[in-house]
Amino acid sequence: MLVGVIHKSQSEEQVKEYLDELAFLAETAGARTLKRIVQRLQSTDPRTYIGSGKLSEIKEYVNHKEADLVIFDDDLNGTQINNLEKELKVKILDRSNLILDIFANRARTAQAKAQVELAQLQYLLPRLKGLWSHLERQRGGIGMRGPGEKEIETDRRIVKHQIALLKKELEKIDRQNRTQRQARGELIRVALVGYTNVGKSTLMNVLSKSEVFAENKLFATLDTTTRKVVMGRMPFLISDTVGFIRKLPHHLVESFKSTLDEVREADILLHVVDISHAQFEEQIKVVNETLMDLGTHEKRTLIVFNKMDLYEEKNFDELLPEDVKEELLHQLKQSWLKQTDGNAVFISATKREHLDELRTKLYDLVKEMYLKRYPYKAAFF
8 A cells, every 4th residue: 555645835636646656666666556545634643644544544444455565655753663563564664665675676786785785774773763662561751771772772783883884885885986987087977867767778778889777667777887988989988877766765865975976977967857757847856956965966967858759659649730749849849948058859769769869969068078178189089
C-alpha cells in the first residue's frame, strides 16, 4: 500500500503525481502496488503521522488483502515507524528508506556500496531510539536508564564508529578519483545530468558509441561512467551521472558528493529532460535546485529535451492534421528556445532523431571552451 498526505501547500493533483512516482520506485524495488491511500492534513500526528481514522482504514485493508508492506511518501521518524508497525503488523517504509533500498540493490562498485551504506547509517542514527520497541515497556522518569537505554547508547557508538570508517574509506577513494581525473590531462569535460529515468544512459551510448547499462527503471545508473569522444578532430570526455529525484534523501546527496564531483569539475553540462513526462517542468526545477546546492548552476548548460517521439504519441491524436501538429511543435520549441536563450535541442535518443543538431551544438560548445582555455589550439580545430 502507498500512503500520501496532502499538506497545506499542495494540491490533490500534485500528490497523485508524487504517488505515481512512489509506485514507480516501489516497482523498481520489486514491489507490486495494490492500493493508494491519500489523506488531507493540516498537521501530521506525532505518533503515527496519519490520523486514527485513516490508520483504521489501512489496517482493515491490510488484513483483508494481505498486503505485507506499507510505504509512506514522506519521511517518518523512528517512533512513527515503530508505532505503525505495531498497529498494522506489517513492514513500514518511508520514501527515503525505499530510495536507499534501491540504491543498495543497484550499487556495484566499492565506492557506490560504501556511499549507500554511509547514507543508510546516517538515516538510521536519529531513528535508533524510536525503533527500540522494548523501551515502550519502561515507564516513569526514575529508573528510565535501564539496560535498553544502555543498549541504544552502545548501538549509537557502533553506528557512529562505522560512519567514521566509511567516511575515511570514501575519502581514500575520492583521492584516487581526483588523481584519475587529473591524469585525464587538458581534455574538456562534459557531464550528463538530469532527473532519474530521462534517458541519460541511452544518450551516453549514442554519443560515445559505448554500452552503458540503460533500463526503464529509476536509478539504473549509480556509478559515474566516463568515455572519450572525438568529434571531427576534437576529443573530449563525457560522463554519465546518477539521476536526481524529488525529495532525494539529504544523506544520499551528502554521501554521493564524490560521485557528483564529476558534475562539479565538468566544463559543460548536458541537462537531459524527459519532455514526455507530465511533470517535466517540475523535474527541471528539481534538477536546477540540486545543481544550485552543488554550486554548479552557472556552468555552460545545454538542455536536451529527450523522448520527443513519446511526447508526440501522448499529445497528438492520429487524426490531427500534419500542418497543425507541426505548428504546435514549432510553438513548443520556440517557447523553450526563448526561455533557454537558444541553449536547447529536441531529440529522441532511442529513435536516433535530430541527433545531428545535438552533435553540432555540443561540438560548438566544446570548441568554444577549448579556444577560451587553450587559444594556441585554434589552428588544430
